[in-house]
Amino acid sequence: MPLSRRQFARSLAVASTLALAFANVHAQAPSIKVGIIGPFSGPFAHYGALFKAGSEAYVASEGGKLAGRTVEFIYRDTGGPNPAQTKTLVQELIVKDKVDYLGGFVFTPNAFAVAPLIQQSQTPTVVFNAATSAITDKSEYFIRTSYTLWQVSVPLAQWAAKQNIKKVVTAVTDYGPGIDAETAFKSEFTKQGGTVVESIRMPIATSDFGPFAQRIKASGAQAVYTFLPGGPPNLGFVKAYNENGLAKSGIQFLGTAETDEFDLQKLGDSAIGLTTAFHYSGAHDSPANRKFVDALKKRDPNVVANYASVGAWDGMYVIHKMIEATGGQRDGLKAIHAARSLQWESPRGPVRIDQKTRHIVQNVYLRKVEKAGAVLINKEVQNFGPQADYGLDK
Numbered sequence: 001m002p003l004s005r006r007q008f009a010r011s012l013a014v015a016s017t018l019a020l021a022f023a024n025v026h027a028q029a030p031s032i033k034v035g036i037i038g039p040f041s042g043p044f045a046h047y048g049a050l051f052k053a054g055s056e057a058y059v060a061s062e063g064g065k066l067a068g069r070t071v072e073f074i075y076r077d078t079g080g081p082n083p084a085q086t087k088t089l090v091q092e093l094i095v096k097d098k099v100d101y102l103g104g105f106v107f108t109p110n111a112f113a114v115a116p117l118i119q120q121s122q123t124p125t126v127v128f129n130a131a132t133s134a135i136t137d138k139s140e141y142f143i144r145t146s147y148t149l150w151q152v153s154v155p156l157a158q159w160a161a162k163q164n165i166k167k168v169v170t171a172v173t174d175y176g177p178g179i180d181a182e183t184a185f186k187s188e189f190t191k192q193g194g195t196v197v198e199s200i201r202m203p204i205a206t207s208d209f210g211p212f213a214q215r216i217k218a219s220g221a222q223a224v225y226t227f228l229p230g231g232p233p234n235l236g237f238v239k240a241y242n243e244n245g246l247a248k249s250g251i252q253f254l255g256t257a258e259t260d261e262f263d264l265q266k267l268g269d270s271a272i273g274l275t276t277a278f279h280y281s282g283a284h285d286s287p288a289n290r291k292f293v294d295a296l297k298k299r300d301p302n303v304v305a306n307y308a309s310v311g312a313w314d315g316m317y318v319i320h321k322m323i324e325a326t327g328g329q330r331d332g333l334k335a336i337h338a339a340r341s342l343q344w345e346s347p348r349g350p351v352r353i354d355q356k357t358r359h360i361v362q363n364v365y366l367r368k369v370e371k372a373g374a375v376l377i378n379k380e381v382q383n384f385g386p387q388a389d390y391g392l393d394k
Contacts, residue, residue: 031070035093037104040077054312083113108132108176122332128311133391150391153184155384156277161192174201181227209240223252261306281378292347
């Protein structure tokens, strides 16, 4: 029986009311809370600033929302390597702030400290930087979008051996990532027939690298393989390398992030020719990298495209996909399951998350510092191809 005009009007009004109510509920859906952990003060504060820039630039590039949900960032300052404080901050973020996701982490000890908390709370946590292989073993809720020292050091050791370099000194900062770097390079280089004539471990608080440079110079090595945390240690070591005449005496510099874009211009022309193996260069030539750099500059013209900001950018891509997979609901297991199968075109090149390790598989590039106009860049001169984390089997 056809509806009367009055019944039709009433039905239309009810439908309109329901549609409006649904729209209001959808519009008022709670925001996704993401806690970002990093140093926002002290000598490593640039990491926190770069995490913030990369994360916020990614959300802005997606129109300000991820999977239709607004994102609320909550930033917490660790100051530096401080496991106890980091554990307290993360506990507050999980219990008090009720974050849906965590991201950040510069230092390995800080990441280790929070593993039991994220495991118990089932909080998906994306590591933007910390580079010790064992981190993802500590909790099934860790995912890493940065790199590991094994991942970038193994292909560098293989390359060095092919250059007829027979004797190398390793000089690393004495903490988790440094030990990983030393072990990775030494293991692969000796396998290739080379000899590590001395292994130097430098305290994390070191500011005078002159005595270490003199030991390297006196070692009889053809090259020095080094790892130091970004910031003041990098600047100090490269300065000591040049001022103590290592380059002039023919000792080749082999590193990973030691010519980081954040510090590169401060190194000056003495950095030209320094050789590193790494997963990202700000000079990487691709549409995805140009989009990334443009998004960063749009947010802040002074922000640097480097491994910390790209780790945060890709970390937010992973969080974006986890939000999509869970419909914005809190479901750690479902989110992690979705993240394990991700592959995408990153500003660094094609990448994927390893199903088993939850660590990023990515190209590693041989880079040499060159001058492009008035600016120093890490020029990619060779692509070693996709590299996994070789350290997890050790």
